[in-house]
Amino acid sequence: MERIVIVTGANSGIGLALCDRLLTVDSHLRLCLACRNMQRAHAARSTLLTSHPDARVDVVHLDVGSVQSVLTAAQEVQSRYSRIDFLYLNAGIMPNPQVDIKALFKGLFSRNVINMFATAEGLLTQQDRLNSDGLQEVFATNLFGHFLLIKELEPLLCQPSHTSRIVWTSSSNARRSAFSMEDIQHTHGTEPYSSSKYASDLLSLALNRHKNSQGLFSSVVCPGLVMTNLTYGILPSFFWTLIMPIMFLIRIFTNTFTLTPHNGAEALHWLFLQKSESLDPRAKYHSLTSGLGTNYTQPRQMDVDDGMSEVLYEKLLELEKGVRRKLTERNADKETHGQ
Numbered sequence: 001m002e003r004i005v006i007v008t009g010a011n012s013g014i015g016l017a018l019c020d021r022l023l024t025v026d027s028h029l030r031l032c033l034a035c036r037n038m039q040r041a042h043a044a045r046s047t048l049l050t051s052h053p054d055a056r057v058d059v060v061h062l063d064v065g066s067v068q069s070v071l072t073a074a075q076e077v078q079s080r081y082s083r084i085d086f087l088y089l090n091a092g093i094m095p096n097p098q099v100d101i102k103a104l105f106k107g108l109f110s111r112n113v114i115n116m117f118a119t120a121e122g123l124l125t126q127q128d129r130l131n132s133d134g135l136q137e138v139f140a141t142n143l144f145g146h147f148l149l150i151k152e153l154e155p156l157l158c159q160p161s162h163t164s165r166i167v168w169t170s171s172s173n174a175r176r177s178a179f180s181m182e183d184i185q186h187t188h189g190t191e192p193y194s195s196s197k198y199a200s201d202l203l204s205l206a207l208n209r210h211k212n213s214q215g216l217f218s219s220v221v222c223p224g225l226v227m228t229n230l231t232y233g234i235l236p237s238f239f240w241t242l243i244m245p246i247m248f249l250i251r252i253f254t255n256t257f258t259l260t261p262h263n264g265a266e267a268l269h270w271l272f273l274q275k276s277e278s279l280d281p282r283a284k285y286h287s288l289t290s291g292l293g294t295n296y297t298q299p300r301q302m303d304v305d306d307g308m309s310e311v312l313y314e315k316l317l318e319l320e321k322g323v324r325r326k327l328t329e330r331n332a333d334k335e336t337h338g339q
């Protein structure tokens with residue numbers, strides 16, 4: 001049977017590499033690229049069709065950072081497909097990143113050096129802002145938009161006698177201490193990326209608890225450090241190229257420096273080949289690349305618990321209600337003012 005796979009943020013980096021890898025293992029796939037920029041989406045589609053001329057690749061407009069866009073995209077998806085086999089929640093942002101150079105040098109001479117390179121703990125901060133829905137942009141893009149998408153697509157994801165899978169592109173940068181249940185959007189801190197990724201780890205656990213009985217299974221992945229537009233926003237590409245020999249050296253000690261989008265997509269691709277019964281809801285599946293360049297996937301236990309994941313789930317449901325109410329009011333307002 002033809003499998004239907006949707007990938008958000010599929011036009012570049014890890015998302016695009018994943019699409020290429022999926023089409024290589026299953027040429028009968030029906031792939032849907034869910035992207036915010038249609039020009040880039042069509043360019044990605046053309047690239048994929050060049051290497052896989054017989055593939056079925058669709059494109060749908062989706063800005064996960066906009067509530068209206070998520071609702072419209074979900075309607076479009078429901079009109080096109082009768083079920084979803086895999087939903088890869090991969091779109092993500094890290095706006096205005098700042099590297100703490102002092103902490104980097106201090107870390108280099110500490111016993112924590114390997115962990116520092118693997119997780120960037122204490123090295124990175126970002127500057128977030130409010131989006132047009134009144135939500136923190138990083139939270140809205142990396143987490144909430146995807147949450148809303150799942151809710152909207154439930155009729156396709158939770159079907160009797162059919163198993164559907166969700167895969168979150170999380171990060172080893174996800175940290176409990178960057179996340180606060182009193183401030184789930186991370187309005188007050190300087191690590192919205194870490195917070196949003198930790199929230200996705202919690203949410204995945206909650207989704208498994210609530211939805212496994214309806215045939216929906218959620219997993220979490222860390223692709224490792226990959227050279228993509230996201231990392232080129234941290235340091236310019238020429239700098240990364242300059243330090244490439246050092247990065248290959250570091251890879252020997254951590255294996256988390258996967259570096260290429262193809263390598264980074266390893267665990268996402270691996271999960272596609274696994275049966276839902278074999279998945280561990282508390283594991284984060286890491287893409288790893290050895291010093292000799294061999295790719296493999298390794299599950300590692302996440303720092304999450306059921307209590308916290310349930311509280312977050314309830315908070316997201318509350319927020320969803322509020323956001324929908326606001327949107328209805330805004331649309332009604334537009335109609336009365338003839339816009």
Ligand SMILES: NC(=O)C1=CN([C@@H]2O[C@H](COP(=O)(O)OP(=O)(O)OC[C@H]3O[C@@H](n4cnc5c(N)ncnc54)[C@H](OP(=O)(O)O)[C@@H]3O)[C@@H](O)[C@H]2O)C=CC1
Pocket residue numbers: 008009010011012013014015034035036037040062063064065066090091092093141169170171172222223224225226227228229230231
């Ligand atoms: N690179 C790395 O080292 C790591 C990356 N990750 C995660 O991997 C995922 C993919 O990132 P990566 O491939 O590295 O970076 P890219 O910037 O190459 O890819 C991010 C993708 O997300 C899309 N996107 C961003 N915002 C939105 C939005 N509002 N709506 C729809 N699509 C959006 C981008 O679209 P557009 O082209 O229009 O901007 C792009 O296609 C992210 O979730 C990131 O956090 C995790 C760990 C490490």
Ligand SMILES: CC(C)=CCC[C@@H](C)[C@H]1CC[C@H]2C3=C(CC[C@]12C)[C@@]1(C)CCC(=O)[C@@H](C)[C@@H]1CC3
Pocket residue numbers: 099104116117118119120123124170171172173222224225231234235243246247250
């Ligand atoms: C490698 C050298 C010599 C210098 C680069 C230092 C940092 C810029 C770099 C070290 C660890 C990196 C890292 C990330 C970004 C760049 C670093 C901080 C991430 C946070 C990128 C996005 C993710 O989701 C994480 C998995 C990465 C963890 C490691």
